Ligand SMILES: Nc1ncnc2c1ncn2[C@@H]1O[C@H](COP(=O)(O)OP(=O)(O)OP(=O)(O)O)[C@@H](O)[C@H]1O
C-alpha cells in the first residue's frame with residue numbers, strides 16, 4: 001500500500017444533507033469538510049441525532065448529499081446515477097452494523113459468501129475466499145454454524161468477514177461494538193487494528209471513548225458539523241498503553 005498510503009480516498013467539501021418529511025425539512029449535515037487518506041483509521045463520535053449515521057450512509061454511497069461534493073477514490077460520487085453508485089459501493093465499501101445483519105438461516109460460511117454470490121463469483125472460488133475471510137477473523141472452525149449458534153462477538157466477526165470478502169478499500173462500521181460486552185469488543189477492535197495495519201482504511205462510529213481512542217483520528221460531530229476537538233493521534237500504540 002506504500003505508494004497510495006497518503007492519497008485522500010475520501011474528500012467531502014461543504015457536505016450538506018437535508019431530509020424532507022412531508023412539509024418538514026431537517027438539515028442533518030450542515031457543511032462538513034473532511035479528507036480521509038488511504039490507510040487512515042478514523043473514529044466519528046458525537047451525541048445521538050448529531051448526524052453520524054447520515055454521514056456514514058453518504059460515505060458508503062447508500063445515500064447522496066443534498067449539496068456539496070463527495071469524491072471517493074478520485075471519483076465524483078455526486079455525478080453518478082443509481083446503478084453506478086451501487087457499483088462503486090460494491091467495489092469499494094465494506095459495511096459492518098451494530099445489529100450484525102446476518103441471515104439467521106444461513107451458516108457463517110454462506111453469510112460470508114453472499115456478497116460474492118451477488119458479484120457472480122463461481123461457487124468454488126466463493127467458498128475458498130469466504131473460508132479465507134473467516135480465517136482472518138479467527139473463525140475458520142465456525143464455518144458450518146448458524147448465527148444463532150455463535151456469541152455476539154463471533155457474529156460480529158462473521159459480519160466483518162462478510163464485509164472483507166470482496167476486498168473493499170474502505171471498511172465502514174456504525175457502532176460495531178454497541179451490542180457487545182468488553183471482551184467481545186476487544187476481539188473486534190483487535191481485528192480492526194490488524195486490518196488497519198494491513199493498510200485498510202477504517203471509518204467507525206462509536207459512543208465509546210475507549211473504542212474511539214483506537215483510531216488515529218477522531219472527529220467530533222455535533223448538530224451536523226464537525227466541532228473543535230478533532231484529535232489526530234500519532235500512533236495508536238501510544239493510546240493503548
Ligand atoms: N430518513 C430520515 N428522514 C428524516 N430525518 C432523518 C432521517 N434519518 C435521520 N434523520 C434525522 O437526522 C438527524 C441525524 O440522524 P442520524 O441517524 O444521522 O444520527 P446519529 O448521530 O447516527 O444518532 P445515533 O447516535 O442515535 O445513532 C436526526 O435528527 C434524525 O432524526
Ligand SMILES: [Mg+2]
Nearest residue numbers: 052053054174
Ligand atoms: Mg446512528
